[in-house]
Amino acid sequence: MGGGRRSSDHLPEELADDGVISSQSSSDRHPDDSPLSYSPEITAAIAAAAAEEEVCDNPPRRKTYNELLEFYSDPPARKGTLRETKDLILRHKPGDWIEEVGGTTAGDYEVSDCTTLLLIGPRGSGKSTLINRITRVFEDDQSTPDRAQVSHNLSATLGTCFLQEYMIPRKSKSLCIYDTRSLSSKPSDNVELLQCWMTRGVSHGEMAIRQSDDIMTRNTIKSMVRQGVFSPCKKRVVNFVILVVNGVTILESIHAKDNGYVDILLETFKYPFLSFKDNKPALVITHGDELSISQRARVRLYLGDLLGIPPLQQIFDIADTKDEDTELAIVGMLRYCIEHADRNLPFNQNYLLQGQRIFHSMMEMLQGYDTILEVTVIILCIILLLLRGLVNFIQ
Structure with missing residues (x-):
């Protein structure tokens, strides 16, 4: 991917003792650096190690890295905003945060009845786990059963094969998050699915079949369908995208100088x-509870540099804790x-474009042999019922 790759030569090697992540437990990895604590002794050690690195010659980077460390080490300064922000989200209705610029008013925008956020990410990135974590936060119950199924052994399952809609919280009518099939290692597969979701919309229970899926995989997915062609689920327009990545895998890629995982992220992000x-898109880093504070800051800074986004404002470190x-x-x-979904709502479309959208929806319903067969059977049944009724009427 010309120009997209970044080796560890471009990374801030702040920690002399970070080392390659092993298969040991998280406690064996960093006994002196717990995920949610940061002592003055560790701060001094990190500063001393970083002083010997070239990153010190880059003041903006050093400043950002220090800000990340401070972010992790001083959580009490932020805790007062939790309830306020949570209530703000619960009260929000689509379009509430529209910015009426250029002489426009809220009526000039196409506001849907629900803000739809699309989760995308590689396999094992933690999308389903994130759904469960979000649910528990907004239901104020950390013992709430999982809503999204999490794969325990990725090699034994196909993963998420159907789009899944989750209202946040459950009874909400204003906010939903969609869990999707994992990104493929083949960019063409990702382009096809992502373009379909972003241009045609998403609906609960919709199959996610890739172009490269073999016949057996396709048949397996189709055999799991439990609804007819006429699904009652509404088609929703995607309002914003969240890219989810595994922080542990990112750090392993940095140490191994293996750009395969990172290249998929970069190409997807820039689509x-x-x-x-x-x-x-916003970026969410998961599995931070398996890393030390210094490692989490390093991954966040690296991804900010790679994708060209601010690590503190657009990258969110959400651990499974x-x-x-x-x-x-x-x-x-x-x-x-x-906020960004409301700021970027499209303008109202004219009737011609709305008619075009309806036409595309109808064509989409008729795609595929199985669908045409079901429609044909339904039509024949209706005709037979009408004929039977006519015969009874004549008699």
Whole structure:
């Protein structure tokens, strides 16, 4: 991917003791650096190690890295905003945060009845786990059963094969998040699915079949369908996108100088259909509870440099932990996404374009042999019923 790759030569090697992540437990990895604590001794050690690195010759980078460390080490300064931000999200209705610029009014925009956020990410990135974590935050119950099914053994399952809609919270009518099939290692597969979702919309229970899926995989997915061709689920326009990545895998890629995983992220992130004007997707880093504070800051800074986005404003580190820091990260991420969704709502379309959208929806319903067969059978049944009724009427 010309120009897209970044080796560890471009990274801030702040920690002399970071080392390659092993298969040991997280406690063995960093016994002196717990995920949610940061002592003065560790701060001094990191500063001393960083002083010997070339990153010190880059003041803006050093400043950003220090800000990230401060962000992790001083959570009490942020905790007062949790309830306020949470209530703000719960009260929000689509279009509430429209900016009436250029002489426009709220009526000039096409506002849907629900703000729809699309989760995308590689396999094992933690999309389904994130759905469950968000649910528990907004239901104020950390013991709430999982809503999204999480794969325990990725090699034994196909993963998410159907689009899944989750209202946040469950009874809400204003905000939903869509869990999707994982990104493929083949860019062409991702382009096809992402373009379809972003241009035609998404609906609950919709199959996510890739172009490269073999016949057996396609048949397996189709055999799991439990609804007819006429699904009652509404088609929703995607209002903003969240790209989810595994922080542990990113750090492993950095140490191994393996750009395969990173290249998929970079190419996906820069895909034009995922942007809303100048606004690119929000980025969520998961599995931070398996990393030390210094490692989390390093991954966040690296991704900010790679994707060209501010690490503190557009990248959200959401660990799989039940604490207030995780809740803060979740509500901060959702507020960012909802605000940008409202700011980039499309203008009202004319009747011609609306008719074109309806036509495309009808054509989509008729795609595929199975669908045509079902429609044909339904039509024949209706004709037979009408004929039978006519015969009975004549008699």
